[in-house]
Amino acid sequence: MHNLGLQDWKIFRNYxxxxxxxxxxxxxxxxKAKTYILLGQxxxxxxxxxxxxxxxxxxxxxxxxxxxxxxxxxxxxQIIYGESLxxxxxxxxxxxENLLQASKALKYILARQPGRSAPAELLLGISxxxxxxxxxxxxxxxxxxxxxxxxxxxxxxPSYVTFHSILPGWRGRDLSNSERYNLVxxxxxxQFYDYAELLAGYRIFGKYSILDSPGIKQILQFEKYxxxxxxxxxxxxxxxxxxxxxxxxxxxxxxxIPSRKLWITLDRRNSISNYTEDDFFSQIETKFGAEGYMGTxxxxxxxxxxxxxxxxxxxxxxxxxxxxxxxxxxxxxxSRDFTSWYGATNVGGxxxxxxxYQVRDAYLQDPFTRLSWVTxxxxxxxxxxQIVELRKRDLxxxxxxxxxxxxxxxxxxxxxASKQLFDSLQKAGLSSNPLYLAFISETMRLNVESTVFAHExxxxxxxxxFKAQFDSMSQDERELRAxxxxxxxxxxxxxxxxxxxxxxxxxxxxxxxxxxxxxxxIIVNWMQLHNKEIGEIDNSMPLLMQLDVLTDQQLRDICxxxxxxxxxxxxxxxxxxx
Numbered sequence: 001m002h003n004l005g006l007q008d009w010k011i012f013r014n015y016x017x018x019x020x021x022x023x024x025x026x027x028x029x030x031x032k033a034k035t036y037i038l039l040g041q042x043x044x045x046x047x048x049x050x051x052x053x054x055x056x057x058x059x060x061x062x063x064x065x066x067x068x069x070x071x072x073x074x075x076x077x078q079i080i081y082g083e084s085l086x087x088x089x090x091x092x093x094x095x096x097e098n099l100l101q102a103s104k105a106l107k108y109i110l111a112r113q114p115g116r117s118a119p120a121e122l123l124l125g126i127s128x129x130x131x132x133x134x135x136x137x138x139x140x141x142x143x144x145x146x147x148x149x150x151x152x153x154x155x156x157x158p159s160y161v162t163f164h165s166i167l168p169g170w171r172g173r174d175l176s177n178s179e180r181y182n183l184v185x186x187x188x189x190x191q192f193y194d195y196a197e198l199l200a201g202y203r204i205f206g207k208y209s210i211l212d213s214p215g216i217k218q219i220l221q222f223e224k225y226x227x228x229x230x231x232x233x234x235x236x237x238x239x240x241x242x243x244x245x246x247x248x249x250x251x252x253x254x255x256x257i258p259s260r261k262l263w264i265t266l267d268r269r270n271s272i273s274n275y276t277e278d279d280f281f282s283q284i285e286t287k288f289g290a291e292g293y294m295g296t297x298x299x300x301x302x303x304x305x306x307x308x309x310x311x312x313x314x315x316x317x318x319x320x321x322x323x324x325x326x327x328x329x330x331x332x333x334x335s336r337d338f339t340s341w342y343g344a345t346n347v348g349g350x351x352x353x354x355x356x357y358q359v360r361d362a363y364l365q366d367p368f369t370r371l372s373w374v375t376x377x378x379x380x381x382x383x384x385x386q387i388v389e390l391r392k393r394d395l396x397x398x399x400x401x402x403x404x405x406x407x408x409x410x411x412x413x414x415x416x417a418s419k420q421l422f423d424s425l426q427k428a429g430l431s432s433n434p435l436y437l438a439f440i441s442e443t444m445r446l447n448v449e450s451t452v453f454a455h456e457x458x459x460x461x462x463x464x465x466f467k468a469q470f471d472s473m474s475q476d477e478r479e480l481r482a483x484x485x486x487x488x489x490x491x492x493x494x495x496x497x498x499x500x501x502x503x504x505x506x507x508x509x510x511x512x513x514x515x516x517x518x519x520x521x522i523i524v525n526w527m528q529l530h531n532k533e534i535g536e537i538d539n540s541m542p543l544l545m546q547l548d549v550l551t552d553q554q555l556r557d558i559c560x561x562x563x564x565x566x567x568x569x570x571x572x573x574x575x576x577x578x
Contacts, residue, residue: 037071044079067376076102103132115437115441124140188219193226262280292304298337314327316356329358330360353460357456394542395545425438459482479514
């Protein structure tokens with residue numbers, strides 16, 4: 001009923017039907033906090049701030065675990081910020097006490113979940129409204145996981161220098177014109193175009209207008225483009241989810257309208273007649289750090305476009321094949337691909353023969369979920385109970401189909417890995433906020449290591465060294481080879497299984513689903529042939545449900561024996577390293 005209520009709101013935009021279903025959920029007296037949170041989000045979407053706050057407060061009151069409590073606090077702060085923007089738009093001053101309470105709630109969240117993007121981003125906005133530079137500075141650094149002044153990546157360094165010089169000394173006063181201009185440019189330069197527009201456009205931050213500056217005008221034009229793209233997605237994506245077909249041309253034409261409007265402002269040589277999609281993407285990459293593409297992603301045509309937050313040269317080395325590639329991380333997505341919006345997948349990146357692109361947002365939720373497992377007894381109990389129940393169901397399914405994906409397995413592997421990591425960090429002497437931040441950072445590093453550097457790196461190496469063969473092979477074969485590399489070149493091969501291989505429950509007719517099924521068959525067949533080499537194997541149980549008893553080296557050996565690239569290199573009499 002909860003999912004149907006979410007669908008009624010998100011896809012069919014039927015507020016009354018959605019709220020009717022969700023109120024029915026409340027009568028069942030379970031998951032009440034999550035239901036109140038969703039009701040609050042719906043009311044916030046409808047700009048009904050008073051009723052939205054009422055639902056947020058009810059969610060706080062009935063929260064039984066830390067995650068629900070933190071999400072309830074976050075919702076309350078989101079409502080206060082939304083209402084404050086509405087008041088400013090009408091020429092009114094926002095309620096200072098409400099903003100203070102929202103700020104305290106967000107700091108409470110970040111003390112327990114350092115670096116979590118939604119509260120960090122919101123604290124930045126609320127701190128701007130409060131004219132509290134030190135809090136804004138801390139929020140900005142938290143959003144980008146900046147813990148050391150000596151280690152700022154080149155994409156963020158110019159903005160960091162500006163913030164470092166201005167924000168610590170800004171408390172409660174109007175900004176000078178130069179301060180305001182520099183902060184607006186730094187917010188735009190670090191991809192907070194919405195906050196740049198806020199700071200540039202409202203007199204509460206300074207007496208004089210700075211809107212005539214060419215640099216400011218360009219930032220505002222780009223923010224207008226971002227909002228227009230969001231409007232197109234909000235129009236098309238629910239219709240696609242509801243079953244609309246053959247929408248590609250209409251969607252592309254709708255996206256092109258704001259693109260052309262922005263295009264003619266980017267360069268005096270640009271005109272309506274010389275617009276091309278490729279040239280447009282090239283220019284917004286140069287001017288705004290926007291990276292992405294229009295095309296098919298996981299079977300659906302859509303726009304995937306985000307803003308560059310990390311850019312560095314990385315070395316990739318697989319089987320002794322070495323190359324240097326640009327590693328670009330994009331975040332603050334202007335447009336998610338359709339399946340990520342829908343929730344069916346969470347696209348993590350893509351690669352070419354010269355670049356690896358990571359979608360940072362795809363990697364942010366899982367570390368905080370896993371942190372809750374090891375810090376919140378209620379969350380730990382919930383996940384262990386879920387694993388037990390899924391295991392019972394899997395036993396039936398996997399006995400009927402030996403190659404079926406056990407749904408409990410990814411959660412089980414992640415939980416064990418999380419406990420081991422948390423224990424090791426505690427033994428190293430870490431506690432409280434530094435412990436949580438170290439846990440999140442290492443969890444993200446391991447995930448990126450396998451799903452970005454190993455997976456996308458394999459695509460890049462295949463295209464660079466074996467382009468003709470890569471172009472001719474099927475898409476699921478490409479993905480299967482990249483999944484081999486995820487395991488072989490990960491420092492935690494068993495955990496790497498939970499990246500793009502286990503846990504997605506993908507339909508075997510999809511590209512990744514086909515590749516995952518092929519890999520499951522390879523693993524099961526190996527386990528059958530090497531049964532006596534596996535410790536603690538129970539032959540009365542489906543083999544795939546016991547995948548966790550394999551050692552990391554056995555998993556590597558399975559993939560090494562199946563991957564055609566080592567044999568190809570050997571035939572070419574090239575040295576093989578892994």
